[in-house]
Amino acid sequence: MTTRNDVENMIAQVGLGDRAAFSSLYDATSAKLFGVCLRILNDRAEAEDVLQEAFVRIWQKSNTYAANGYSPMTWLITLTRNLAIDKLRARKAGSVDIDEVYDLADSGPTPEAAAVASSERGQIDGCLNELEPERAGAVRDAYLEGHSYNELAAKYGVPLNTMRTWLRRSLAKLKDCLTR
Amino acid sequence: MTAADDHNDDVALAGEYALHLLDAEERRAFEGRLNNESALRVLVSEWDAHFVSLSDETALVTPPAIVKARIEDALFPQPVKARSGFSFWRAFMGAGFAAALGLAVLVALPPANVPDPFTPSFTAELAAEDQSLVVFARFAPDAGILRIDRQSGEARSGRVLELWLIAEGATAPVSLGVLPADSETDIMLPAVLIDAIAGGTLAISDEPIGGSTTGAPTGDVLAAGVVISI
Numbered sequence: 001m002t003t004r005n006d007v008e009n010m011i012a013q014v015g016l017g018d019r020a021a022f023s024s025l026y027d028a029t030s031a032k033l034f035g036v037c038l039r040i041l042n043d044r045a046e047a048e049d050v051l052q053e054a055f056v057r058i059w060q061k062s063n064t065y066a067a068n069g070y071s072p073m074t075w076l077i078t079l080t081r082n083l084a085i086d087k088l089r090a091r092k093a094g095s096v097d098i099d100e101v102y103d104l105a106d107s108g109p110t111p112e113a114a115a116v117a118s119s120e121r122g123q124i125d126g127c128l129n130e131l132e133p134e135r136a137g138a139v140r141d142a143y144l145e146g147h148s149y150n151e152l153a154a155k156y157g158v159p160l161n162t163m164r165t166w167l168r169r170s171l172a173k174l175k176d177c178l179t180r
Numbered sequence: 181m182t183a184a185d186d187h188n189d190d191v192a193l194a195g196e197y198a199l200h201l202l203d204a205e206e207r208r209a210f211e212g213r214l215n216n217e218s219a220l221r222v223l224v225s226e227w228d229a230h231f232v233s234l235s236d237e238t239a240l241v242t243p244p245a246i247v248k249a250r251i252e253d254a255l256f257p258q259p260v261k262a263r264s265g266f267s268f269w270r271a272f273m274g275a276g277f278a279a280a281l282g283l284a285v286l287v288a289l290p291p292a293n294v295p296d297p298f299t300p301s302f303t304a305e306l307a308a309e310d311q312s313l314v315v316f317a318r319f320a321p322d323a324g325i326l327r328i329d330r331q332s333g334e335a336r337s338g339r340v341l342e343l344w345l346i347a348e349g350a351t352a353p354v355s356l357g358v359l360p361a362d363s364e365t366d367i368m369l370p371a372v373l374i375d376a377i378a379g380g381t382l383a384i385s386d387e388p389i390g391g392s393t394t395g396a397p398t399g400d401v402l403a404a405g406v407v408i409s410i
Contacts, residue, residue, distance in 0.1 A: 019252075019256060022255075023248075023252075026248055026251070030242070030243050030247075030248070031240040031241055031242045031243070032235075032238070032240055034241045034242070034243040034247075035238045035239045035240050035241045036235055036238055038239075038241055039238050039239075044390055044391070044393070047243075048243060048244070048247050051243055051247055052247055052250055052251050052254070055251045056251065056254060056255060059255050068225075069222075069225055070225060070228065070229070071229065073232065074228055074229050074232045077232050077235055078198075078228045078232065081200075081235075082200065085200040089204075122230070122233035122236075123230065123233075124230045124231065124233055124234060125233075125234075139199070140234060142199040142200075142201055143199055143231050143234050143235075144234055144235065144237070144238065146200065148201065149201055167196070167201065168192040168195075168196065169192075171191065171192045171195035171196065172188055172191060172192055174195070174230075175191045175192075175195070178226075178230055
């Protein structure tokens with residue numbers, strides 16, 4: 001079992017240019033990071049490309065890791081997720097038609113299913129449960145599926161501006177709850 | 181607007197940034213502020229730390245081993261080694277003027293006179309016991325090209341054939357990719373796998389469309405053969 005400290009030490013070693021540590025870090029974390037890519041992209045080839053790009057960045061940026069204040073998995077997952085969403089947005093920039101948006105909506109979890117909380121899942125779950133289920137669902141979809149405002153608006157059947165207002169209010173409520 | 185309103189606005193904006201909901205222009209503007217405002221960086225890192233626990237529900241999926249090989253190949257290019265099958269061309273290709281020289285040769289000579297760079301020095305025959313699938317593989321280490329020639333057999337309906345390398349002494353196969361429908365195809369191997377071919381075993385498995393999703397063969401191994409030196 002790889003602990004948080006193990007991953008932190010590996011990142012520190014990678015920051016010193018240690019290739020063996022890089023190999024161990026890959027072995028310990030790539031399945032998680034690949035899962036994140038696949039969930040967002042739903043395409044194996046693209047997910048593999050993003051995973052590759054992510055580990056190249058990790059190699060290049062690990063020497064600055066200690067200064068950024070992130071826990072190791074948060075840093076790795078956030079970096080990878082951002083690259084996956086960049087890829088997703090680039091793919092869709094050319095040709096988003098309404099059918100595609102609705103297909104995506106159909107493939108997502110229902111708000112009810114998404115709202116089922118796991119007690120092990122940190123504070124955010126408890127606070128999401130204080131929101132209306134659809135609004136909590138929109139936050140989850142934005143994070144886990146990488147949905148844009150357009151996709152969220154289509155999925156939940158509200159105008160774009162309404163979705164943005166919802167989501168910003170949800171974030172403000174979440175923040176209140178998380179800092180209680 | 182009061183200072184408190186501004187702060188609340190930034191809380192939501194930082195959350196939108198962390199969720200990646202801002203459009204490209206808003207994102208750039210926000211990143212400009214992030215460089216200068218440490219309070220904003222703290223807001224983003226707090227959101228990132230909270231949201232990341234949502235990904236606890238994301239499934240672990242082992243990527244195909246070829247991805248690690250590609251990453252290491254990209255970051256740590258292998259020095260050119262003199263291998264068996266050392267060719268005349270190799271001596272030039274390592275030099276800085278290789279590209280210019282190659283171009284000059286191509287321009288100067290009619291195509292018929294350009295030597296075929298594919299000079300295999302390893303081969304393997306992958307055959308099913310009942311000969312329902314027979315594939316010849318030849319490998320040219322200098323070019324890093326594995327040429328696959330499918331003599332008979334094809335993927336089952338709604339399935340694909342995936343090629344694997346089991347290096348000598350290795351415990352796990354490495355995916356070399358899904359074979360296309362064409363009977364002859366060239367596969368470029370990353371440098372880290374070139375030295376693993378000799379003495380290795382090539383195998384073909386039956387997989388769902390898109391290939392194995394686990395990084396290891398999931399279907400029947402249909403054919404296999406040991407790589408031998410020509």
